[in-house]
Amino acid sequence: MLQFLLRRLGMVIPTFIGVSLFTFALIYLIPGDPITIMGGERGFGPEQRAELEAMLGLDKPIWQQYFIYLGNVLQGDLGTSYVTRQPVMSEFMSLFPATIELTVCAAIFAVITGLTLGILAAIKRGGLLDHTVMTISLTGYSMPIFWWALLLILLFSVNLGWTPVSGRLDVMFWVDEVTGFMLIDTLLSDEDGAFISALSHLVLPSIVLGTIPMAVIARMTRSSMLEVLGEDYIRTARAKGLSKRRIIVKHALRNALIPVITVMGLQVGLLLSGAILTETIFAWPGIGKWLIESIGRRDYPVVQGGLLLIATIIILVNLLVDLMYGVVNPRVRHSK
Amino acid sequence: MTMTSETQTTVRVPQTPFAEFWSYFIQNRGALIGLCFIVFIVFLAVFADFVAPHHPHEQFRDFILVPPAWAEGGNAQFWLGTDGVGRDILSRLIHGARLSLLIGLVIVSVSLVLGICLGLVAGFFGGFVDVAIMRFADILLSMPALLLAIAIVAILGPSIVNSGLALSLVYLPHYVRLTRASVLTEINKDYVISSRVAGAGALRLMFIVILPNCLAPLIVQATLGFSNAILDMAALGFLGLGAQPPLPEWGSMLATAREFIQSAWWVVTFPGLIILMTVLAFNLMGDGLRDALDPKLKQ
Numbered sequence: 231m232l233q234f235l236l237r238r239l240g241m242v243i244p245t246f247i248g249v250s251l252f253t254f255a256l257i258y259l260i261p262g263d264p265i266t267i268m269g270g271e272r273g274f275g276p277e278q279r280a281e282l283e284a285m286l287g288l289d290k291p292i293w294q295q296y297f298i299y300l301g302n303v304l305q306g307d308l309g310t311s312y313v314t315r316q317p318v319m320s321e322f323m324s325l326f327p328a329t330i331e332l333t334v335c336a337a338i339f340a341v342i343t344g345l346t347l348g349i350l351a352a353i354k355r356g357g358l359l360d361h362t363v364m365t366i367s368l369t370g371y372s373m374p375i376f377w378w379a380l381l382l383i384l385l386f387s388v389n390l391g392w393t394p395v396s397g398r399l400d401v402m403f404w405v406d407e408v409t410g411f412m413l414i415d416t417l418l419s420d421e422d423g424a425f426i427s428a429l430s431h432l433v434l435p436s437i438v439l440g441t442i443p444m445a446v447i448a449r450m451t452r453s454s455m456l457e458v459l460g461e462d463y464i465r466t467a468r469a470k471g472l473s474k475r476r477i478i479v480k481h482a483l484r485n486a487l488i489p490v491i492t493v494m495g496l497q498v499g500l501l502l503s504g505a506i507l508t509e510t511i512f513a514w515p516g517i518g519k520w521l522i523e524s525i526g527r528r529d530y531p532v533v534q535g536g537l538l539l540i541a542t543i544i545i546l547v548n549l550l551v552d553l554m555y556g557v558v559n560p561r562v563r564h565s566k
Numbered sequence: 567m568t569m570t571s572e573t574q575t576t577v578r579v580p581q582t583p584f585a586e587f588w589s590y591f592i593q594n595r596g597a598l599i600g601l602c603f604i605v606f607i608v609f610l611a612v613f614a615d616f617v618a619p620h621h622p623h624e625q626f627r628d629f630i631l632v633p634p635a636w637a638e639g640g641n642a643q644f645w646l647g648t649d650g651v652g653r654d655i656l657s658r659l660i661h662g663a664r665l666s667l668l669i670g671l672v673i674v675s676v677s678l679v680l681g682i683c684l685g686l687v688a689g690f691f692g693g694f695v696d697v698a699i700m701r702f703a704d705i706l707l708s709m710p711a712l713l714l715a716i717a718i719v720a721i722l723g724p725s726i727v728n729s730g731l732a733l734s735l736v737y738l739p740h741y742v743r744l745t746r747a748s749v750l751t752e753i754n755k756d757y758v759i760s761s762r763v764a765g766a767g768a769l770r771l772m773f774i775v776i777l778p779n780c781l782a783p784l785i786v787q788a789t790l791g792f793s794n795a796i797l798d799m800a801a802l803g804f805l806g807l808g809a810q811p812p813l814p815e816w817g818s819m820l821a822t823a824r825e826f827i828q829s830a831w832w833v834v835t836f837p838g839l840i841i842l843m844t845v846l847a848f849n850l851m852g853d854g855l856r857d858a859l860d861p862k863l864k865q
Contacts, residue, residue: 244701245705248701248705249709256717256720260721368849369846374800374801374804374841376820377837377838380827380834384827384834384835388828506716507801507805510805511824522716522805525807533720540713544709
């Protein structure tokens with residue numbers, strides 16, 4: 231196990247270095263140098279420029295600059311936003327809970343609906359239900375989620391008035407920020423109805439963000455269940471006279487879940503990049519919207535830092551999924 | 567090397583590879599529907615200038631936000647209605663098909679060709695070259711496609727060419743990995759060794775001997791890549807990072823339609839519907855191709 235862990239960690243480090251090289255290079259690849267961009271329209275005189283260059287370390291050789299950058303990153307220093315003059319790291323930390331809340335709710339939606347649909351389709355193979363599930367899954371997989379979001383807003387917010395159009399909480403509530411997670415914060419506060427408001431703001435964005443992973447999970451669960459249901463031990467269980475329910479839950483589902491878990495892990499990256507679109511549409515104050523707005527404002531330290539942080543999170547989650555998979559399935563950790 | 571027997575027996579003449587593939591392919595109803603829709607959309611794209619009732623940029627100032635022809639207040643001149651500045655939506659969608667398919671074709675071709683070359687080199691030469699190329703591919707793969715494309719567009723600046731470039735780079739690793747994996751299974755087979763012994767050079771071995779035998783998974787991946795390219799291109803357009811107005815790109819049409827969501831449902835509905843249908847068609851066809859081309863999955 232230890233050897234497996236070390237080997238997997240050894241693969242993460244070069245990837246992280248590659249990603250950091252990429253984000254480091256970003257600032258040099260953009261047209262115009264950082265100081266001109268910082269100066270904006272007024273610009274700097276030659277003396278000020280030299281002073282700033284020395285202050286920012288831009289007069290050093292480029293490889294040295296990279297190591298300084300890497301050192302700063304490892305200490306959690308990702309620079310300062312050109313626009314707000316706040317450290318990128320603290321801005322990220324204050325917005326990240328909103329994104330986590332959204333992605334976790336989307337993941338819960340995707341897993342519950344995806345698993346249910348997949349299992350039902352596998353049990354009723356070839357029937358109407360199976361065809362319906364496969365159609366939903368294929369459509370969901372091909373869905374432009376930004377359009378899907380607009381359609382749902384059109385139906386549920388504009389026409390039916392069931393859910394709010396955007397944001398995280400109704401303006402009539404004022405909730406102290408304790409954890410940054412609106413669902414928890416509204417529960418802790420004594421405002422009546424705030425929790426319901428927060429929940430209703432979450433419904434549409436979670437469905438939108440969860441649609442593609444739901445489709446993938448439903449498809450994977452179905453095919454994995456079908457494979458397992460054809461195994462000898464299922465026939466044995468049937469021959470023993472076990473109830474259908476017991477066979478499906480105890481014997482088939484457990485084994486069918488192993489590949490499904492891997493697929494779920496792979497969805498994390500998709501969820502985080504999908505969050506960029508979802509947050510932009512629902513005006514959800516998370517890192518996705520922050521990143522897109524920073525690109526528009528040419529706030530490069532934020533773009534650089536935000537990308538590095540998101541990529542790092544995805545690398546770490548993938549690592550975690552691999553390790554968990556190794557724990558669940560011994561064959562993986564002993565291979566090669 | 568044809569297999570037709572000269573003796574007049576009752577042995578059935580074996581099908582040509584294409585006929586065999588086709589007979590599998592048309593059994594799959596979904597794939598056939600996908601193919602028909604793609605043919606239809608390609609027809610619209612090619613003959614957009616003749617098919618579209620109006621010019622995509624022409625603004626009819628007296629007909630702003632006209633509903634579709636069948637709805638109340640509709641005008642038979644504008645089947646799918648007009649947008650916020652009085653442009654015919656149907657004409658814009660048809661010209662948008664040209665733009666989306668063309669950019670999809672460019673993205674898939676660039677990443678396919680580069681991916682095949684890198685994958686062949688990695689698989690054929692091995693060693694340090696292999697490690698370097700695959701590490702590079704792994705790093706690209708560790709970031710979600712859309713995020714990476716956004717990062718690259720952030721550097722290059724928002725435009726349809728830059729987002730196309732970014733997406734080509736983003737899809738590259740899939741083709742590299744696929745080609746390399748196929749090369750590794752082929753390279754030690756007898757026919758490759760025999761041509762090597764016969765004195766074939768590296769280039770000939772790579773492109774003429776090995777490559778044709780690696781094509782099946784690449785064709786499938788390229789078809790599915792088309793759907794990804796169209797979807798991600800539309801997403802970038804929607805975020806304002808891809809095609810810029812007034813280009814009739816589907817994603818950027820949706821972005822400008824957002825403000826009319828409360829008043830004019832048709833401006834929002836149709837561009838998304840056509841994206842969904844096109845992407846769905848390519849996915850259906852890709853699945854059908856995979857089943858027909860990959861004997862291992864044939865049941």
